[in-house]
Each structure stands twice: as structure tokens, then as C-alpha cells.
Amino acid sequence: MELKGKAHKFGNDVNTDYIISGRYKFKTLDMRELAKHLMEDLDPDFFARINKGDFIVAGKNFGCGSSREQAPLAIINADISAVIAKSFARIFYRNAINTGLPLIECDTDLIDPGDQLEVNLSQGLLYNKSKDLRIPVTPLPAVMLKILADGGLVEHFKKYGNFNFD
Amino acid sequence: MGKTIAEKILSDKSKQDAKAGDIVIADLDFVMGQDGTSPLAIRVFEEMKANRVFDPNRVAMVIDHSAPSPVEGVSALHKQMRDFAQKQKIHFYDIGDGVCHQLLPEKGHVLPGQLVIGADSHTCTYGAINVFSTGVGSTDLAAGMISGKLWFKVPETIRLVLNGKLAGGVFSKDLIIFLAGQITADGATYMAIEFAGEVIDALSVDARFTISNMAVELGAKCGLMEADQKTESWVKQHSIQSYQPVLADQDANYNYVKEYNLSDLEPQVALPHTVDNVTPISKVTGTKVDQGVIGTCTNGRLEDLRIAAEILKGKKIAANTRLIVAPSSRATFIAAMREGLIEALVEAGAAVVTPGCGPCVGTHNGVPADGENVISTANRNFKGRMGNNKASIFLASPATVAVSMLYGSITDPREIIG
Numbered sequence: 001m002e003l004k005g006k007a008h009k010f011g012n013d014v015n016t017d018y019i020i021s022g023r024y025k026f027k028t029l030d031m032r033e034l035a036k037h038l039m040e041d042l043d044p045d046f047f048a049r050i051n052k053g054d055f056i057v058a059g060k061n062f063g064c065g066s067s068r069e070q071a072p073l074a075i076i077n078a079d080i081s082a083v084i085a086k087s088f089a090r091i092f093y094r095n096a097i098n099t100g101l102p103l104i105e106c107d108t109d110l111i112d113p114g115d116q117l118e119v120n121l122s123q124g125l126l127y128n129k130s131k132d133l134r135i136p137v138t139p140l141p142a143v144m145l146k147i148l149a150d151g152g153l154v155e156h157f158k159k160y161g162n163f164n165f166d
Numbered sequence: 167m168g169k170t171i172a173e174k175i176l177s178d179k180s181k182q183d184a185k186a187g188d189i190v191i192a193d194l195d196f197v198m199g200q201d202g203t204s205p206l207a208i209r210v211f212e213e214m215k216a217n218r219v220f221d222p223n224r225v226a227m228v229i230d231h232s233a234p235s236p237v238e239g240v241s242a243l244h245k246q247m248r249d250f251a252q253k254q255k256i257h258f259y260d261i262g263d264g265v266c267h268q269l270l271p272e273k274g275h276v277l278p279g280q281l282v283i284g285a286d287s288h289t290c291t292y293g294a295i296n297v298f299s300t301g302v303g304s305t306d307l308a309a310g311m312i313s314g315k316l317w318f319k320v321p322e323t324i325r326l327v328l329n330g331k332l333a334g335g336v337f338s339k340d341l342i343i344f345l346a347g348q349i350t351a352d353g354a355t356y357m358a359i360e361f362a363g364e365v366i367d368a369l370s371v372d373a374r375f376t377i378s379n380m381a382v383e384l385g386a387k388c389g390l391m392e393a394d395q396k397t398e399s400w401v402k403q404h405s406i407q408s409y410q411p412v413l414a415d416q417d418a419n420y421n422y423v424k425e426y427n428l429s430d431l432e433p434q435v436a437l438p439h440t441v442d443n444v445t446p447i448s449k450v451t452g453t454k455v456d457q458g459v460i461g462t463c464t465n466g467r468l469e470d471l472r473i474a475a476e477i478l479k480g481k482k483i484a485a486n487t488r489l490i491v492a493p494s495s496r497a498t499f500i501a502a503m504r505e506g507l508i509e510a511l512v513e514a515g516a517a518v519v520t521p522g523c524g525p526c527v528g529t530h531n532g533v534p535a536d537g538e539n540v541i542s543t544a545n546r547n548f549k550g551r552m553g554n555n556k557a558s559i560f561l562a563s564p565a566t567v568a569v570s571m572l573y574g575s576i577t578d579p580r581e582i583i584g
């Protein structure tokens with residue numbers, strides 16, 4: 001999977017309430033609608049500046065807090081192609097892969113806001129085009145790549161009726 | 167190189183040689199959902215076009231978070247769960263049966279050496295009886311119910327060796343609150359914790375559950391203990407099935423091993439609004455409290471009610487305070503009635519509510535007012551946790567809560583016991 005887009009940068013410990021505020025979380029299950037409020041408390045006009053395929057880039061412990069699946073779903077529905085961070089909170093990590101949102105762990109100090117990035121998920125390559133810099137990333141395990149390629153665990157199960165990695 | 171408990175259980179359940187960092191697809195021994203997470207999982211189950219759960223005998227749903235239902239919307243979700251459970255013939259626990267994390271071990275659904283998921287973050291509780299159990303989201307719950315499998319990243323392990331002897335008036339709750347302060351709320355993220363040492367050996371199984379229950383408050387995926395004689399006899403009282411407990415190898419590879427001597431530990435309190443904001447009780451005695459809570463999946467067990475009843479028997483809680491008691495399960499409730507504990511607590515001024523989560527998540531059963539202080543035996547004190555973000559929650563042991571209710575302010579239980 002090849003992804004291309006611009007970096008939008010955030011700090012450490014971005015919790016699920018920042019990703020999608022509790023004010024909206026329970027109001028609707030319409031994820032397109034929720035997506036409009038993505039990161040609103042950190043950056044009020046963030047949604048308006050997203051071009052399809054852009055990346056959220058953050059520090060450590062991205063997605064800490066509750067286990068609600070609205071958080072990765074809102075990110076996907078805002079047309080973000082992947083989240084790149086130093087580390088992710090555990091349940092967010094699971095929920096992101098399961099809902100079809102690619103995650104990339106690497107040293108995000110090497111990325112500035114606005115940098116153009118290119119990612120090859122299966123090869124575990126991240127190229128910062130603006131800085132002409134290859135950033136080492138831990139490649140995603142085959143199981144996760146497969147779930148992501150299928151579009152998440154729901155689609156994977158629809159297709160195979162079970163886990164299928166052969 | 168040897169293996170940790172987590173590596174051994176995940177190797178066994180995935181039928182491969184699994185080491186920390188590996189991703190495995192593993193067979194689940196049991197799958198659980200509660201009323202906050204099951205309704206969405208049922209929807210995902212349907213979206214995944216499934217008809218049947220993999221094995222009705224290995225799936226349970228529990229109505230404990232808002233039990234009985236306080237509002238129409240919740241009643242509708244409860245009904246969905248009842249309908250689903252009936253159709254799928256899975257284990258089902260309705261209002262009054264108890265909190266999920268008490269019921270799974272008590273009903274013999276989870277056994278040493280097993281791999282268990284629950285759509286609730288405190289599923290790590292059963293680590294106390296050597297179960298690799300961990301919290302997941304609703305999509306995972308649905309996938310687990312359908313396939314009996316799930317993917318796992320094999321965690322690294324931190325081994326905490328707890329030596330010494332806890333002083334009188336100091337309990338397993340004080341110990342785990344202390345460790346939350348030491349390790350911090352994200353100190354064990356992605357990792358498993360193994361709890362070992364003289365202090366663990368000396369604790370009852372009830373008291374050990376309190377420790378594993380709060381492993382997630384340190385960020386951990388699970389909080390494991392080895393099975394000993396006490397575990398064996400506890401498990402035998404609750405199940406007739408056979409099982410295979412798992413020991414860590416002597417030469418297992420740990421992220422780190424840390425030893426504590428806890429003989430001098432004093433009672434601990436987690437201050438508002440994070441679990442790792444911890445202080446010895448001496449620094450906060452005298453802080454006024456308006457409401458006390460004894461219960462939850464952390465400290466609503468028979469032993470906890472015994473400690474509280476012993477302190478409160480024949481006395482009255484302070485004027486202008488309330489005490490809410492939520493027994494962890496129907497069985498706990500009945501046993502506590504037979505022993506006269508409920509009578510002692512109610513006479514002292516407690517309000518006993520339905521076995522289950524009680525006021526823990528603020529859906530009902532005792533939402534505090536603005537500016538009030540609550541002292542609770544629960545595991546979380548986040549702002550708004552009990553339904554009002556202008557109230558403050560202090561976490562402590564059942565003994566500390568009971569003694570504090572006598573004075574209407576935070577009081578060291580060693581003034582009465584110890």
C-alpha cells in the first residue's frame with residue numbers, strides 16, 4: 001500500500017477525547033459528521049485544512065484514553081491516510097488496525113508540519129520528500145497488513161467469515 | 167532463552183513459538199462483553215454477516231454497568247443483549263447477578279493458563295489466577311465471538327517482586343495504589359506485568375484480584391501471577407474442569423525486574439484526578455469526605471465487606487455523609503447476608519445497592535454533587551468518572567473508606583485496626 005500526503009503535526013499524549021471530543025461522540029453514529037470535529041479542541045479548523053491522503057503526525061502515546069472505536073473511525077472519515085507517531089496507546093492501536101486505519105511508528109522529530117511524505121506500508125518505508133530523508137520504521141506485521149488491505153476486520157470477516165492469513 | 171507467563175500462554179494458544187514482539191493469532195478460551203460494549207459488538211457481529219457464536223459455552227454477556235436500567239435508551243440496549251443471548255444460547259448474567267470481573271472467575275468460566283478477552287478494560291483481573299486476560303474493543307469482541315480467535319502482539323513483561331510483610335491496616339489495595347504511583351499511568355503500556363514475591367504469596371486470592379484488576383491503571387495489557395496452593399483450592403471451589411497453570415521460566419527475558427520491600431508501606435490514597443497521583447495517607451488525613459463507596463470489581467468481594475463490617479459494626483457513619491455498598495455478586499451478597507455483614511453495614515448507615523458496578527461509572531446509584539469529595543474502593547478517579555466533573559474522587563482500601571466514614575474525613579485505618 002502506497003500512501004502520499006502532507007504532515008499535520010501534534011504533540012505527545014493526544015487522547016481519544018482530543019481526537020473526537022466527548023461533546024460529539026455520543027450525539028451521532030454518522031462518522032462523516034463526527035470527522036468534521038476531528039482534533040477540534042487542539043486545532044479548531046483542522047478538518048478544513050485536510051487534503052485527501054494527508055497524515056496525522058504525533059509524539060508518544062497517541063490515542064490514550066477510552067476504548068471507543070469512534071476515534072479511529074473519525075480519522076478515517078476525515079480522509080487521513082495514516083497516523084505516524086512515536087508510540088500508540090494499546091487499545092487505540094488494536095481499534096485502528098481493526099477499523100482499517102494504518103499506523104506507523106517512528107521518530108517523528110524528523111518530520112515538520114507541512115512536509116510531504118510517502119509511505120510504503122508493506123515494505124515499511126517512510127520517505128520525507130521535503131527533506132529528502134528516509135526515516136526507518138518498524139514494518140507492520142503481515143497479519144496487520146492483510147487486515148488493512150481488506151479494509152479492516154469487519155470487511156475481512158465479511159470476506160472470509162473468520163481470520164484468514166494464508 | 168526461557169519464557170515469561172505471557173509468552174508461554176500465547177505460544178500454547180497460537181501453537182507456535184511466540185516471543186515478545188511477535189504477532190500471533192491465538193485460540194480464545196473465553197469471551198466476555200458487558201452492557202457498555204456488547205450492543206456495538208452485536209451490531210458489528212451482524213455487519214460481519216455472522217449467524218452463530220463459535221461456542222455458546224465460551225461466551226458470556228453481563229449486564230452490570232447500568233443495572234437495573236436507569237433510562238429508556240439503556241433499557242433498549244439491555245433488551246438487545248437479552249435477545250442476542252437467548253438466540254445464541256450463550257451464558258447471560260442479568261441485573262443483580264454481579265459485576266463481570268467477579269462473575270467470570272466465580273462461575274468457573276476462566277481457569278489458570280487460559281487466554282481470555284473481555285470488552286472491558288479491567289478484564290486483566292483474572293491474571294490473579296494465572297489467566298492471560300485482557301480488555302479489547304467492540305470489533306475485537308465481535309471477531310472473538312464469531313471465530314474464537316484473535317490477533318495479539320506478544321507483550322514484553324515487567325516482573326515486580328514484592329517482598330516483606332504488609333503491616334496491619336495495610337492491604338493489597340494500598341500496595342497496587344502505591345505501585346501505580348511508582349510505575350505511573352502509562353509506565354507499562356504494551357506490556358504484561360508479573361507480580362511475585364512474599365507479599366503476593368501471603369495474600370488471599372480475593373486480595374490478589376484487587377492487584378491484577380488495577381494492572382491496566384499502569385497501562386498494562388495484563389497483570390499475571392503464578393498459581394500456587396491457594397489458587398488451586400480457590401479454582402477447585404468454582405470449577406470442576408481441568409486446567410494447566412503456567413509458570414515463568416527462571417531465565418525468562420524481562421523488560422526489567424524490580425524488587426520492592428513493602429514492610430514499611432503505609433496505607434495509600436490516590437488523589438484526584440489520576441490514579442497515579444498517589445500519597446501515603448498521613449499527608450491527607452483530615453480531608454473531608456461526603457460520600458463513601460465500598461464495592462466495584464476492585465474491592466466488592468466478601469473479604470472486603472468483612473473488613474468494612476468489622477470496622478463499622480455497632481457504630482454509625484458520620485453525620486452528613488453517605489456510604490454506598492455494592493456487593494460484587496449475588497453469591498457475595500448472599501454470603502455477606504448469612505455472615506451478618508450486610509446487617510452490620512446497613513445498621514451503621516450504609517445504603518446497599520444491586521450487585522454490579524454500583525456508582526463506579528456514574529450512570530446511576532450515587533452521582534456526587536459539585537464540590538463534593540468521594541472516597542471509594544474503585545480503580546479510577548478521573549474527572550467526571552462518577553458522573554460529575556466538579557466532584558473529586560479519592561481511591562483507597564475498604565478499611566480506609568470504612569474508617570473515614572466514621573469520622574467524615576480521611577482517616578488512617580491503623581487508628582482502629584492494625
Ligand code: SF4
Nearest residue numbers: 288462463523526527
Ligand atoms: S466496577 Fe467500575 S471499573 Fe469495574 S467493570 Fe464496573 S464500571 Fe468498570
